[in-house]
Each structure stands twice: as structure tokens, then as C-alpha cells.
Amino acid sequence: MQSLFRTRRIDEGFLRHSEWSRKLGAPSMIGIAWMFSIPLCVFVLTPHSLSTLSGPSTTLAIILAFIVSISTMLHLAELSCAMPKNCSPYHFAFSTIGELPAFIFGWLSLTQSATISALLCNSWGRHMNLLTGGALHQISLVKWESTQQNSTILQQFLGEHVDVAALIAITLALPILFCSLTVVGTVSVCLVIVTCLILFSCSLVAFFHADTLNWMKTSFFANGYNGFLRSASTFLCLSIGVDTLSSLLEETSHPRKKIGSMFPLLTVIISLMVFIFSTVISLAIDPQRITERSTVPELFQLANVPTARYLMTVGSVCGLSGAVFVSFLPGSRIFSQLTNDHLLPLPRDSSHRPYTSIFFYSLLVFSLLFFHHKFLIDIAIFCTILRGIFVISLTHIQHFLPEPIGFTHESAHYKKIRIVSRGSNSIAITSSFASSISEAAVLQMKVAKTETDKLQNRLERRLTESSQLIGIPKSVSQYQTIERNSRPGSISSFAAVNKGHNCIEEACSHTGSYGSGRAHLYSRIDPDIPNVSVFNAKNAHRQYFPIDPVENHLTAVRTLMLFLILSTLLALLVTTLDFIHVSSIVLFICLSTLLLLNLVIICRLQTNDHICKRQAITPYFPYSTYFTLFILCLLLSSTKFRTLFWAIIWTFSGIIIYFLYGFKNSTERYSTNCVILENTDARRAEEEEQCEQIVDGERMTSLESQNTLNIE
Structure with a gap:
């Protein structure tokens, strides 16, 4: 049993070492997040929700989904700041819960990403067919030949036909993905600008055709309470683009400085845009006229605006084109993590670019193109809810660990001071240059030159003294330099310049695997001065008593599991039973009482906030945590039994693959869980x-x- 739940030791070597190139900046991150979420929610999920799920109440469902999404992203931002690694929840699960739960989480994340990619590819084929006037589907559709006995089975899970245009979308996305991530970010920014401009203009046209009678003609809650919950579950994909950024942390420059504020801000902007567009569309068009096969450009044809229909067709093709190749990023990264840990029987990536993972992930997406559109949406929604529960639970566990995992300060800044021999101290200024500047500028230059000379003398003196010393360095901390204007714990590593990681050793292996046998000198954050207790105003209201941290952690985990079970049972009771009989009311009161008692016990537990300084903290913890978990359990209770059955079968198939290959070949099975520190001077x-x-x-x-x- 211990082998199934073996954990990965997280140390400075794992946290600071990375073979990925940090190329993503803030504009590229915004472009990738918007490019994924907006086309998916507007062109795929909004027509599905208006036609088959909740009708006009889609607007309220988006508000509920926004509350859950922003809370989930705040929890994810805390995890990502503590461990800025690609697929950080996967690594957190590996280090806290164990290998098997981490594999299940990675398997569900891979399923979620692959189903959404297949949905986007199919939607791209349909909108491209509209752009070509229906000529594309005349040559790209391949229909099934089924008998009467198996026709019902095929209609439940497989589509009526296969669209070859979706395969064309995958083929066009691969060349862009094989390029640098800078190319992906630049193309995403360009396409998202075009898509947003077209959406704003068409939304303005639809606003002038809005009529409140369209809401009065039909029931506001078209499919009742369950339909409203399913619609809210569908729009949890509002944050799927922001969630993608957590899979690219090792490829982002200074991630811990950005994601703490960028994750919730992007979620708010995306939710606002989708809410405005969905509200305007539901007011401009009668929801009863929207069918399951309707697309957003066809909705403007129902509103008798042909110009907006053509413009929206162009915008939808641009948006879905960018969403297709952006959707491959999170799936390929989690695929790369699973293969690098030897949990999947597939070849590993030989470099820091996941070419092999992208290729095998595209094959997985291609295999999902044969399934029905609604079936793929149900599976994607189910995996999204489970992923949200998993992320929030990991954040809860992080607050009660005896020793918190991850960084507590900002990582090192990669700076280099160039030491050269001094020449003349004079400043040569030509007449033309002197005439173009003022005397104040010349004086400022002289002062700067004087300060530079002082710094140069100091550096040369230190360099001369260090070269005359023969003694062996006592510890790795002598390789650290504390900067005056930087945060505590910020260090400078001269040999790590342009390396993409913090290894002090100049020669670094490029195999992409941790602990490849090469010796490294990893930098430490431990200061050379003793720690001094500092008053923290945020934690002044909480009293800390001497307790056993291990027992406190186990109690927190047990109460969390009990809370999830009670919340799921209470949600199933609310969604399935009618409160007419006395037995239903008594059962509801008993479950509610047990849930409240469990919450009281949890809120009295002591967190580790007084021993850990976090870069990003979830606000109103643990109240916001348990509120979000209860809403997610409520949304999970609206899942269809058929979807739950096939999701369990798919999960068990992944567990079988793990026991056949991953359990025997995992990198953690033969890992020594130690860091090799080598002193080259001593050797x-x-x-x-x-x-x-x-x-x-x-x-x-x-x-x-x-x-x-x-x-x-």
C-alpha cells in the first residue's frame, strides 16, 4: 500500500531546476488565456446551453459559474506561486497524496483537455463549412453504415458521421505547435484581437434587436433545476484558458510575480465578455427557435441580419482556429509529465520541447473525433468539476501540512555583473554631443561615472581576495549574494545566466529529466542571519497553540474527506428527492447538521500560516474553500448516470495501464530522494x-x- 502512495521529495533542486526556455511574457499569457476560453464559451457552449440546457436562465448560470471559477483560480494561483512548475497541481498531488492519486489527476486532466480539443476541432469544421457556403461538408463528411440493431448504440456514443475537416484542423495546428512558444503566443494575440473586435461589433448589432418578449415567450428555466445546474457546470470552462497558464509556468518569465493577480483578473474579464454576449443573444433571438445544431452565425440569420452573420462567420473561424492549437498546450504538457515520470508506456521527449507528446496527443484527439458532440461535452464537464475539486482540496491540504511545500520567497533574478579592467577615468565628449545635452546631464554622468568606479574597485578587490584564498567553501550558501534592493531570499547566480534555471554548475544536462546523474550545486534560500519573529497583522486574530502538527494534518485530511462525502450526499438529496414526505425532510436535516458540525471542527483546526510566508494567499480561507467545494459537489450531482458510468470505466482503464506499466517503471520507485552536492574546488x-x-x-x-x- 505504501508503494501505491509513494510521494516525491520536493527540494531546492527540484523547485529551481528546469530545462524549459522561459519565453512567455504578459501579452502572450493574456492572448493564450483569451484565445482558449472566449471561442470555446461563445461558439461552442452558448448555443448548446440556450438550446438544450437552461434557455434564458443561461445568464444566471454564467454568474454562478463565474463565482466558482474565480474562487478555483485563486486556489490555483496559490499552488502555482508555491511551486512554479508545469502542471503544478500534478506535482503537488505527487508530493502530498501519492503517486496513484497524482496519476488519476493527470489522467483526468488529459481526458478533459483531449475532449475539449476534439469539440473545438469539430466546431471549426462546422464553421468553416458555413464560410465556404456548405461546399466543404459535401466532400468532408463520412457517414456511418449501421444496421438497425446497433444504430441506437452508435447514436448514443458515436456521431452520425465523421468530419474530415476536423482532421484538417489538427493538421494545421501541428506546425504552429512545433514552433517556439513565442510564435504560439504572438499568433494567439493577433487572432484574439480580431475575434474580440468582431464579437463587440456583432453584439452591438444584436443589442439593437433585443426584445424582452423573447424571454417571456418561453419559460425562463427551460429544463428546471437540473438544467440550470448543468448549464452552470458547462460554463465552468470560463477559466479553462486561465487554467492552461498553470501548465506553462516553467516557460513563463517571472511567473510568481504575475500569476497571483493575473489569474483572477483574466477570469473576471472573460466571464464579463461571455455574460454580455450570451445575454444579448438570448434577448435578440427567441430561444425556442434555437436548435441543437445551430451555430452562432446562424443565430444572426434568425434575427434577419445577414451582414452580421457573415462577419460572425469570419470571426468564429479566426477564433476557433486559434483555440484549436492553444487547446493542445495543456494536454501535451501533462502528457509530457506522465511520460517523463514513466507512468505511460510511451517514449519520452528527448529535449525541452515536447514534440513527441504533441504528436501522441494529436492521435488521442483524432480518436475522439468519432464520438458524439453531446457525449464529449458531458465528459469534459465531468472532468472539469473533478479537477476543480482536486485543486481546491490540494490547497486545503497545503495549509495544514507540517512542513509547507514550495517557495516562500521570490525565485532568483538572473543578473550578471561584468568585471573588466579599468581604462582611463576621463569622459570623452565631442562638441556635437556636448551641444545636445545640458550641464545637468553632464554632471549626472560624472556622478554616475564616479559611483561606477567605486563599484569597480570594490568588485576587483573582492575578486583578488577570493582568488588568493585556498580554503574550501564551507557550504553552498557562499555562492549567494544578497542584493540591497531585492526581496529577502533573492539571489544572483552568475553561471545561471541565460540557462533558464538556477543551477550553479555551468555544465547542465539537457535530457529533461530530474536527477539524471549529473552533479549540481543548487542554491539555497537559507539566510546567514538568524530568523527573527515578525508581527503579522493578517494573522493577529488567530491564536496558535502548541499541538502535534502531524495529527493536525491527519485530522484536516479526514474532515475534508468527510465534508466531500456529506456535501455529495446532500446535493444528491436536493436534486433527486421531493421534499413532500417526512422521511426526506428528516434526512435533509440530519445531513445538514452533520455538515455544519464538520465545518465547525474544520474551522477550529490550526493552519501553518504562521510558519509560512506565501506569495499568493486564498482570501477568506477556509470559508471560501468550503463554499466552493459545496457548490462543485452540487454541480457534480447533476451529472447524468450514463456519463458517470463511462467516466468510471475510462478512469479504471487508466488505472490498469498504471499497474501494468507505471507502477513497475516509475522514476520514484528507484529514486534515492536525495540531492547530489558536489564541491568542484574540493575535488x-x-x-x-x-x-x-x-x-x-x-x-x-x-x-x-x-x-x-x-x-x-
Whole structure:
């Protein structure tokens, strides 16, 4: 049992070492998040919700989904700041819960990403067919040939036809994905600008055609309470683009400085845009006229606005084109993590670019193109809810660990001070240059030159003193330099310049695997001065008593599991039973009482906030945590039994693959869980000492031989 829940040891070597190139900036991150979420919610999920789920109440469903999404992203931002690694929830699960739960989480994340990619590819084919006037589907549709016996089975799970245009979308996305991530970010920014401009203009046209009678003609809650919950579950994909950024943390420059505020801000903007568009569309068009096969451009044809229909067709093709290749990013990264940990029987990536993972992930997406559109949406929604529950539960566990995992300060800034020999102290200024600047500028330059000379003298003096020392460094902390204007714990590593990681050793392996056998000198955050307790106003209201941290952690985990079970049972009771009989009311009161008692016990537990300084903190913890978990359990209760059945079968198939291959070949099975620290100066001194001993021994033997010859 311990082998199933073996954990990964998180140390400075794992946190700071990375083979990925940090190329994503803030504009590229915004473009990727918007490019994924907006086309998916507007062109795929909004027509589905208006036609088959909740009708006009879609607007309220978006508000509920926004509340859950922004709370989930705040929890994800805390995890990502603590561990800025690609697929950080997966690594957190590996280090806290165990290998098998981490594999299940990775398997569900891979399923969620693959189903959404298949949905986007199918939707791209339909909108491209509208752009070509229906000529594309005349040559791209391949219909099934089924008998009467198996026709009902095929209609439940498989589509009536296969669209070859979706395969064309995958083929066009691969060349962009094989390029640098900078290319992906640039293309995303360009396409998202075009898509948003078209959406704003068409929304303005639809606003002038809005009529409140369209809401009065039909029931506001078209499919009742369950339909409203399913619609809210559908729009949890509002944050799917922001969630994608957590899979690219090792490829982002200074991620911990950005994601703390960027995750909730992007979620708010995306939710606002989708809410405005969905409200305007539901007011401009009668929801009863919207069918399951309707697309957003066809909705403007129902409103008798042909110009807006053509413009929206162009915008939908642009938006879905960008969403297709952006949707491959999170799936390929989690695929790469699973293969690098030897949990899937597939070849690993030989470099820091996941070419192999992208190729095999595209094959998985292609296999899902044969399934029905509604079936893929149900599976994607189910996996999205489970992923949200998993992320929030990991954040809860992080607050009660005896030793918190991850960073507590900002990571190192990669800076380099260039030391050169001084020349003349004079400043040469030509007449043309002197005439173009003022005397104040010249004075400022002289002062700057003086300060530069002082710094240069200081650096040369330190360099000379350090070169004369023969002693061996005592610890790795001597490789650290504390900067005056930086945060505590910020260090500068001269050998890590343009390396993309914080290894002090200049020669670094590029195999992409952690612990590849090469020795590294990893930097530490431990200061050279003793720790001093500092008053924290945020935690002044909470009293901390001496308790057993291990027992406190186990109690927090048990109460969390009990809360999830009670919330799921209470949600099933609310969605399935009618409160007419006395037994239903009594059962509801009992479950509610147990849930409240469990909440009281949880809120009295002591967190580790007084021993850990976090970069991003979830506001109103733990109240916001349990409120979001209860809403997610409520949304999970609206899942269809058929969807739940096939999701369980798919999960068990992944567990079988794990036991057949991953359990025996995992990198953690034979891991020593230690960091190799090598002192190159000490090794060089030992080698020189050995050489001197050998030379002295040879001299002694030669002298003895000469003495014996002289005696003879």
C-alpha cells in the first residue's frame, strides 16, 4: 500500500531546476488565456446551453459559474506561486497524496483537455463549412453504415458521421505547435484581437434587436433545476484558458510575480465578455427557435441580419482556429509529465520541447473525433468539476501540512555583473554631443561615472581576495549574494545566466529529466542571519497553540474527506428527492447538521500560516474553500448516470495501464530522494594532492635505486 502512495521529495533542486526556455511574457499569457476560453464559451457552449440546457436562465448560470471559477483560480494561483512548475497541481498531488492519486489527476486532466480539443476541432469544421457556403461538408463528411440493431448504440456514443475537416484542423495546428512558444503566443494575440473586435461589433448589432418578449415567450428555466445546474457546470470552462497558464509556468518569465493577480483578473474579464454576449443573444433571438445544431452565425440569420452573420462567420473561424492549437498546450504538457515520470508506456521527449507528446496527443484527439458532440461535452464537464475539486482540496491540504511545500520567497533574478579592467577615468565628449545635452546631464554622468568606479574597485578587490584564498567553501550558501534592493531570499547566480534555471554548475544536462546523474550545486534560500519573529497583522486574530502538527494534518485530511462525502450526499438529496414526505425532510436535516458540525471542527483546526510566508494567499480561507467545494459537489450531482458510468470505466482503464506499466517503471520507485552536492574546488584539491603524492613517491623510489647502485 505504501508503494501505491509513494510521494516525491520536493527540494531546492527540484523547485529551481528546469530545462524549459522561459519565453512567455504578459501579452502572450493574456492572448493564450483569451484565445482558449472566449471561442470555446461563445461558439461552442452558448448555443448548446440556450438550446438544450437552461434557455434564458443561461445568464444566471454564467454568474454562478463565474463565482466558482474565480474562487478555483485563486486556489490555483496559490499552488502555482508555491511551486512554479508545469502542471503544478500534478506535482503537488505527487508530493502530498501519492503517486496513484497524482496519476488519476493527470489522467483526468488529459481526458478533459483531449475532449475539449476534439469539440473545438469539430466546431471549426462546422464553421468553416458555413464560410465556404456548405461546399466543404459535401466532400468532408463520412457517414456511418449501421444496421438497425446497433444504430441506437452508435447514436448514443458515436456521431452520425465523421468530419474530415476536423482532421484538417489538427493538421494545421501541428506546425504552429512545433514552433517556439513565442510564435504560439504572438499568433494567439493577433487572432484574439480580431475575434474580440468582431464579437463587440456583432453584439452591438444584436443589442439593437433585443426584445424582452423573447424571454417571456418561453419559460425562463427551460429544463428546471437540473438544467440550470448543468448549464452552470458547462460554463465552468470560463477559466479553462486561465487554467492552461498553470501548465506553462516553467516557460513563463517571472511567473510568481504575475500569476497571483493575473489569474483572477483574466477570469473576471472573460466571464464579463461571455455574460454580455450570451445575454444579448438570448434577448435578440427567441430561444425556442434555437436548435441543437445551430451555430452562432446562424443565430444572426434568425434575427434577419445577414451582414452580421457573415462577419460572425469570419470571426468564429479566426477564433476557433486559434483555440484549436492553444487547446493542445495543456494536454501535451501533462502528457509530457506522465511520460517523463514513466507512468505511460510511451517514449519520452528527448529535449525541452515536447514534440513527441504533441504528436501522441494529436492521435488521442483524432480518436475522439468519432464520438458524439453531446457525449464529449458531458465528459469534459465531468472532468472539469473533478479537477476543480482536486485543486481546491490540494490547497486545503497545503495549509495544514507540517512542513509547507514550495517557495516562500521570490525565485532568483538572473543578473550578471561584468568585471573588466579599468581604462582611463576621463569622459570623452565631442562638441556635437556636448551641444545636445545640458550641464545637468553632464554632471549626472560624472556622478554616475564616479559611483561606477567605486563599484569597480570594490568588485576587483573582492575578486583578488577570493582568488588568493585556498580554503574550501564551507557550504553552498557562499555562492549567494544578497542584493540591497531585492526581496529577502533573492539571489544572483552568475553561471545561471541565460540557462533558464538556477543551477550553479555551468555544465547542465539537457535530457529533461530530474536527477539524471549529473552533479549540481543548487542554491539555497537559507539566510546567514538568524530568523527573527515578525508581527503579522493578517494573522493577529488567530491564536496558535502548541499541538502535534502531524495529527493536525491527519485530522484536516479526514474532515475534508468527510465534508466531500456529506456535501455529495446532500446535493444528491436536493436534486433527486421531493421534499413532500417526512422521511426526506428528516434526512435533509440530519445531513445538514452533520455538515455544519464538520465545518465547525474544520474551522477550529490550526493552519501553518504562521510558519509560512506565501506569495499568493486564498482570501477568506477556509470559508471560501468550503463554499466552493459545496457548490462543485452540487454541480457534480447533476451529472447524468450514463456519463458517470463511462467516466468510471475510462478512469479504471487508466488505472490498469498504471499497474501494468507505471507502477513497475516509475522514476520514484528507484529514486534515492536525495540531492547530489558536489564541491568542484574540493575535488580539484584532492586530485592535485594525489598527484603530488604520486610524484613524491616516484622521486623516493628513484633516489633509493640510485643509492643502491652507488653502494654496489
